[in-house]
Amino acid sequence: xxxxxxxxxxxxxxxxxxxxxxxxxxxxxxxxxxxxxxxxxxxxxxxxxxxxxxxxxxxxxxxxxxxxxxxxxxxxxxxxxxxxxxxxxxxxxxxxxxxxxxxxxxxxx
Amino acid sequence: xxxxxxxxxxxxxxxxxxxxxxxxxxxxxxxxxxxxxxxxxxxxxxxxxxxxxxxxxxxxxxxxxxxxxxxxxxxxxxxxxxxxxxxxxxxxxxxxxxxxxxxxxxxxxxxxxx
Numbered sequence: 001x002x003x004x005x006x007x008x009x010x011x012x013x014x015x016x017x018x019x020x021x022x023x024x025x026x027x028x029x030x031x032x033x034x035x036x037x038x039x040x041x042x043x044x045x046x047x048x049x050x051x052x053x054x055x056x057x058x059x060x061x062x063x064x065x066x067x068x069x070x071x072x073x074x075x076x077x078x079x080x081x082x083x084x085x086x087x088x089x090x091x092x093x094x095x096x097x098x099x100x101x102x103x104x105x106x107x108x109x
Numbered sequence: 110x111x112x113x114x115x116x117x118x119x120x121x122x123x124x125x126x127x128x129x130x131x132x133x134x135x136x137x138x139x140x141x142x143x144x145x146x147x148x149x150x151x152x153x154x155x156x157x158x159x160x161x162x163x164x165x166x167x168x169x170x171x172x173x174x175x176x177x178x179x180x181x182x183x184x185x186x187x188x189x190x191x192x193x194x195x196x197x198x199x200x201x202x203x204x205x206x207x208x209x210x211x212x213x214x215x216x217x218x219x220x221x222x223x
Contacts, residue, residue, distance in 0.1 A: 044152075086152065090208075096165050100151075102152070
């Protein structure tokens with residue numbers, strides 16, 4: 001079974017502070033991991049995927065297979081980063097995404 | 110703009126009624142997914158179609174059904190609606206179904222059941 005756990009429902013930081021959104025997963029095979037961002041209940045936008053290893057809007061995430069984690073990090077948070085962040089996992093032949101419950105990030109001025 | 114188009118954007122209907130949500134995938138995408146987003150359940154996968162055939166089923170109620178047509182657009186039918194069906198319903202699409210594919214989401218259809 002596929003499972004994604006985001007332990008923090010809410011995360012509040014000040015502008016310029018580092019931010020880390022935690023994501024742990026459970027999957028027996030080799031999953032593909034993603035971070036999606038949702039601003040004000042709009043559509044989900046792909047932020048990062050582990051296979052591309054790129055940095056988007058200053059965010060990075062590293063897949064740690066030993067700890068089964070895919071934490072999202074940014075060294076200096078900006079107010080425009082305030083949004084809902086979802087970690088998602090895909091595996092198997094049908095490629096559906098399994099989402100975590102999400103973390104609402106608030107960046108205060 | 111992700112290229113995935115959903116209609117209607119907002120819908121208010123009464124309990125017991127039936128509604129149809131429509132989705133046009135990105136040009137060239139063969140796979141369509143439906144998700145339900147509610148405050149208490151979060152994002153729940155409902156169903157996936159690939160090139161007209163059902164590929165995977167998630168937490169979709171028997172009162173709900175979906176299909177993908179030859180032109181690849183998809184419809185999600187919700188019947189005997191209950192208050193608890195009020196949610197944001199997302200459609201998403203991808204070219205294929207394998208590793209490395211990117212899934213793009215539409216703007217969603219807000220359903221309110223009163």
